[in-house]
Amino acid sequence: MSAATPSPTALRTRDRIVAASLTLFNERGIGRVTTAEIAAASAMREGNLHYHFPRKSLLVEAIFATFANEAEKVAGHLPADPEGADALLSYQRAWFDLVWRYRCVYRDGIAMVEIAPSLRGEVRALRQRTQALARRVFESAAEAGRIRIDHATLSRLLDNAWIVSSHWMNFRLQGKADLDAADLEWGFEQVRALFLPYLTPPTTT
Incomplete structure (x- = not known):
């Protein structure tokens, strides 16, 4: 193993730090969590965290980077049965569950790019x-046949869905902790x- 290749132990440690950080960032915000708090949540000294x-x-x-990797997998996951009544609903739900797991990325986007x-x-x-x-x-x-929409309208629809997906958290946080x-x-x-106005009802046999 070369010196530039992290050992399995180091990779597990990094994964633990990332997981602990994500939990804290989701709970309190990216800009409000210190490295000392991340180290404590990762069960290590701050000096080890900085290593x-x-x-x-x-x-x-x-x-x-972890979010981006998962996002591309979810966004590109074609429903197994595109004709199924719940195919697009399940697809959208999977994306929204991903957004929730990484909600700090959306809620704290400004702080994220400042840091x-x-x-x-x-x-x-990524967008x-x-x-x-x-x-x-x-x-x-x-x-x-599960959705009726032309190419231009689909582009606008995806833009609007991205806007709502990106900003609904800040809207709901008004007056809430x-x-x-x-x-x-x-x-x-x-x-x-x-998407509802464009969906076609499932056919029955």
């Missing part, structure tokens, strides 16, 4: 990639409502 992540920006970048400015371009690039993947899913659904499961369901219904 793996010398700067907080590197930790934020690692979380975003890690290099992510500004990555955020835009383009996931929208392209989602377009293929919905085009497949259109071919299967935190988000809960009821807020998650509310946000999901807002995105789902955008």
